[in-house]
Amino acid sequence: MTQTVAVIDYGMGNLHSVESALREAGASDVVVTADAGAILEADRIVFPGVGAIRDCLAEFRRLGCDKTLRLAVERGTPVLGICVGMQSLMARSEENGGVDCLGFFDGTVMRFPRNHSDTDGTKLKVPHMGWNQVSQSQAHPIWDGIEDNAYFYFVHSFFLAVAESDCVTGSFDYGVKGCAAIAKGNVFATQFHPEKSHDNGLKLLANFLTWDATC
Amino acid sequence: MSLAKRIIPCLDVDQGRVVKGVNFVGIRDAGDPIEIARRYNDAGADEITFLDITASHEQRDTTYRTVEQIASQVFIPLTVGGGVRAVTDIRRLLNAGADKVSINTAAIFNPDLVRESAERFGSQCIVVAMDVKALDNGSGRYELFTHGGRKPTGIEAIEWAQKMADFGAGEILLTSMDRDGTKDGYDLPITRAISDAVDIPVIASGGVGTLDHLVAGFTDGGADAVLAASIFHFGTYTVAEAKAHLAQSGIAVRV
Numbered sequence: 001m002t003q004t005v006a007v008i009d010y011g012m013g014n015l016h017s018v019e020s021a022l023r024e025a026g027a028s029d030v031v032v033t034a035d036a037g038a039i040l041e042a043d044r045i046v047f048p049g050v051g052a053i054r055d056c057l058a059e060f061r062r063l064g065c066d067k068t069l070r071l072a073v074e075r076g077t078p079v080l081g082i083c084v085g086m087q088s089l090m091a092r093s094e095e096n097g098g099v100d101c102l103g104f105f106d107g108t109v110m111r112f113p114r115n116h117s118d119t120d121g122t123k124l125k126v127p128h129m130g131w132n133q134v135s136q137s138q139a140h141p142i143w144d145g146i147e148d149n150a151y152f153y154f155v156h157s158f159f160l161a162v163a164e165s166d167c168v169t170g171s172f173d174y175g176v177k178g179c180a181a182i183a184k185g186n187v188f189a190t191q192f193h194p195e196k197s198h199d200n201g202l203k204l205l206a207n208f209l210t211w212d213a214t215c
Numbered sequence: 216m217s218l219a220k221r222i223i224p225c226l227d228v229d230q231g232r233v234v235k236g237v238n239f240v241g242i243r244d245a246g247d248p249i250e251i252a253r254r255y256n257d258a259g260a261d262e263i264t265f266l267d268i269t270a271s272h273e274q275r276d277t278t279y280r281t282v283e284q285i286a287s288q289v290f291i292p293l294t295v296g297g298g299v300r301a302v303t304d305i306r307r308l309l310n311a312g313a314d315k316v317s318i319n320t321a322a323i324f325n326p327d328l329v330r331e332s333a334e335r336f337g338s339q340c341i342v343v344a345m346d347v348k349a350l351d352n353g354s355g356r357y358e359l360f361t362h363g364g365r366k367p368t369g370i371e372a373i374e375w376a377q378k379m380a381d382f383g384a385g386e387i388l389l390t391s392m393d394r395d396g397t398k399d400g401y402d403l404p405i406t407r408a409i410s411d412a413v414d415i416p417v418i419a420s421g422g423v424g425t426l427d428h429l430v431a432g433f434t435d436g437g438a439d440a441v442l443a444a445s446i447f448h449f450g451t452y453t454v455a456e457a458k459a460h461l462a463q464s465g466i467a468v469r470v
Contacts, residue, residue, distance in 0.1 A: 014309045014310055014311075014312060014313070014314075016283070016286055016287070016310070016311070016312040017286055017290075017312055017314065020286060020287040020288075020290075020312075021290055024290065050336075050337055050339065050340070051335075051336055051337035051339075052334070052337060114414075115414070116414070118217075123411075123414075124218075125414055125415055125416045125417075125439055126414055126415070127338065127339055127385055127386075127415065127416070128218065129339070129385070129386065129416050129439070130218050130219060130220075130221050130261065130416070130439065130440070131218070131219040131221065131261055131469040132217070132218045132219065133217075151219060151469040153291070153292060154218075155292075155339045155385075156339065157338065157339075173217065174217075174218060195290065196290060196291060196292050196314065197290070197291075198256070198290050198291050201290060202290060
């Protein structure tokens with residue numbers, strides 16, 4: 001069955017990688033767009049994001065993508081948020097002096113502590129950059145065929161603590177326990193970049209492409 | 216569970232062709248950056264760095280096309296550096312599919328380029344590359360050099376790393392010009408000093424010749440990632456052998 005995946009393009013960076021990875025994962029028709037009609041017509045929606053969250057959300061709202069996304073979520077369209085896309089779905093972020101986000105999930109995104117260190121005193125660099133293991137704290141169809149504690153590629157300085165939400169489906173350990181993935185109904189979102197996570201990431205995207213939007 | 220230490224093969228590319236050829240078994244075209252990047256992707260490299268050494272600015276359209284093609288076939292992070300002078304260069308490389316852009320000489324002449332691009336595109340995609348040499352006056356001081364290690368800048372290396380981190384760099388690529396090409400191992404004292412001095416990740420580069428050098432880069436140098444070219448290109452070691460050796464030495468790697 002031919003399906004259309006809309007990658008929401010709100011002008012904040014390169015979406016080429018996301019588009020290429022979706023095609024590699026089996027998507028036959030990928031549109032990169034901010035157009036409400038095209039997004040609402042799509043069978044699945046990807047909400048990517050890189051950069052500063054205040055600028056991301058300002059552009060997202062200016063283009064009306066917030067209303068479009070809300071409508072799509074209400075209609076039951078499967079949605080995948082990535083990185084700042086995931087953070088934007090939360091209630092609030094402390095980045096850029098504090099930003100109200102889209103509120104699809106409760107919880108506040110915070111910065112990793114200054115002078116961050118591990119429990120044994122090892123200095124931990126920020127951004128949290130590189131491959132870390134994801135513990136699958138809740139079963140979910142998106143994890144099908146992916147081993148527990150598989151490596152995914154992260155790059156971020158702000159994170160959601162797992163204690164902030166009951167919807168966390170995957171966690172990472174970096175001196176603190178952070179949310180690697182969060183899910184509710186037809187929305188699944190990851191802090192890591194599946195499009196940069198080699199075989200595990202491509203498998204996750206393939207699972208998203210066949211997901212029936214149930215948990 | 217912990218963040219894995221990264222191994223990053225580096226390709227030198229001139230007008231869309233890999234120079235310092237790559238010697239893989241069964242490779243069709245040792246100069247094709249796309250095929251080589253795909254091989255490293257399949258071999259378990261954690262990232263790929265692409266250093267564009269194309270001299271002429273006019274010929275850089277080839278670079279953008281190459282980056283586009285790599286990015287559509289390689290699903291691990293891609294850093295592109297070389298000849299990055301302005302915000303527009305960074306935007307073009309990111310739009311072509313680079314995940315990170317490495318700024319070297321331009322950061323020295325215009326440090327605000329780092330600040331401006333980090334604000335615009337996010338620190339996560341701004342790498343500052345530093346070419347350093349130890350001063351031979353017994354001071355233990357390291358300075359930043361340009362032009363392949365020929366021109367001193369008078370800038371002290373550790374202070375520069377801290378300044379670039381303050382300006383919003385997301386990562387530092389530290390190359391020892393004393394060690395580059397020697398196979399004597401990374402310059403561990405300066406790698407350790409800079410890694411300790413900044414909160415952002417540091418990539419060690421220059422001088423790797425053995426797998427123990429990679430280990431030392433992490434343990435003694437405190438690096439978060441290691442860059443290597445010739446040991447992988449000439450088939451001395453595979454990425455898998457490197458990772459197995461690191462794992463045996465107690466270093467967390469992605470396998």
